[in-house]
Amino acid sequence: MRIGILGSGLMGGKLGTLFARAGHEVIFSYARSEAKLKRLARKAGGKARAGTPRDASECDAVLLAVHWSRIDDVLKRAGSLSGKVVVTCSMPMNADNTKLVVAHTSSGAEKLARKIPRARVVAAFGTVPSEVFFDVYAARRKAGRPSLVYYGDDRKSKNVAAGLIRDAGFDPVDAGPLRMARFAEPFTMLIAQLAYERRKSARLAYRFERFG
Ligand SMILES: NC(=O)c1ccc[n+]([C@@H]2O[C@H](COP(=O)([O-])OP(=O)(O)OC[C@H]3O[C@@H](n4cnc5c(N)ncnc54)[C@H](OP(=O)(O)O)[C@@H]3O)[C@@H](O)[C@H]2O)c1
Secondary structure: OEEEEEOOOHHHHHHHHHHHHOOOEEEEEOOOOHHHHHHHHHHHOOEEEEOOHHHHHOOOEEEEOOOHHHHHHHHHHHOOOOOOEEEEOOOOEOOOOOOEOOOOOOOHHHHHHHHOOOOEEEEEOOOOOHHHHHHHHHOOOOOOOOEEEEEEOOHHHHHHHHHHHHHOOOEEEEOOOHHHHHHHHHHHHHHHHHHHOOOOOOOOOEOOOOOO
């Protein structure tokens, strides 16, 4: 699959690298330096390359991985996302990443979907810290994969997200419609607290187990 990365920082850079290693054609875009995008593509190997947000938006699926304050700018630069699968890991955080600016009665994922009503929005990957991605990928052939929730209202985009989650080494857990982001986004604040608590490792994932 061709995957466009909109926002090639901690999340986009690592996930794009793993998608390329899993055999996808990846375009890294939207960083402040063109050299960084080229370096990421070179290190990812496979069929990865650097491009513009417009190039990224022409792929089969797009990963949206920017700070909440950059959403409007990156969407403007990407152009039409009509009919596109848009996987978002973006959290609706304030400038210093200390609190959610949308919560309880709506969510970042729902607000984003309203900005691009013709796109097929699904939320995935945003509930774990980027620090754990390479560990999870390296352990993908072992038993007991960590879980990763995804949620959305569009069947096609949910299938794409589930495939990418598996490619990255997680066990996809369908958490239902996009409005589940109202619960998943605050849950992510809890995960962040556990990950970045002093003197603890941020290489943290989670696993749900059903007994019966
Ligand atoms: N980091 C995590 O562990 C984590 C976990 C869960 C969810 N999230 C969410 O995922 C999203 C992405 O987080 P992140 O940590 O990957 O952020 P990040 O490292 O800051 O990456 C954001 C990307 O946007 C680019 N960017 C910022 N301003 C720009 C501008 N003016 N012009 C062009 N490019 C610009 C950055 O460029 P540069 O590369 O040049 O800096 C970077 O490539 C956020 O919404 C965050 O809340 C993050």
